[in-house]
Amino acid sequence: AQTVTQSQPEMSVQEAETVTLSCTYDTSESDYYLFWYKQPPSRQMILVIRQEAYKQQNATENRFSVNFQKAAKSFSLKISDSQLGDAAMYFCAYRYRYSGGGADGLTFGKGTHLIIQP
């Protein structure tokens, strides 16, 4: 079974600075997807960024980018120019590639609480 580990329960960064959140995972699959989700106090889970395992290029979405190291099974999230609205819980998640009607629920890590200091 696949597992996702986030070793940083809490991170703090000054507004406008850059922060990196870490994630490692374990799987025997070769074709899968990795995600970062943001969960503010409202509890709404919001997709931040997605990475397909077969792509070597790291995904980027505006101020958010990832460092995907497939051999090391590492998937970190970098947030540049941190803003107060970035404060939230961040979850790393895994999903193996669909193949013929199989289950595709997400496996989540325990999360990292990101604090933005003004």
Place this chain on the structure above:
Amino acid sequence: EAGVAQSPRYKIIEKRQSVAFWCNPISGHATLYWYQQILGQGPKLLIQFQNNGVVDDSQLPKDRFSAERLKGVDSTLKIQPAKLEDSAVYLCASSPTAGTVSYEQYFGPGTRLTVT
């Protein structure tokens, strides 16, 4: 486009009572998921439906939890009888089809259950 709707938003019950949560997915989404998120942890998948059929319920405690998705649209998750350890946020999510690469799962606001 309306998002995933869930009700109630909050529920407090005593142990051994029963409770039900309701989810209305985004219109046209074939796949529906229920996740349990215990405080301090990431969400854990309980059950996945495609249309009105169960795709995965391997982590659903079937002695007390049940779920249904009649007519392949709305879904209800029930707990009977509830235990203290069932206190959690229950998240519902939907996606257009099962497992298609380019489709993400859209989450509802969740129901926070407290069992006393």
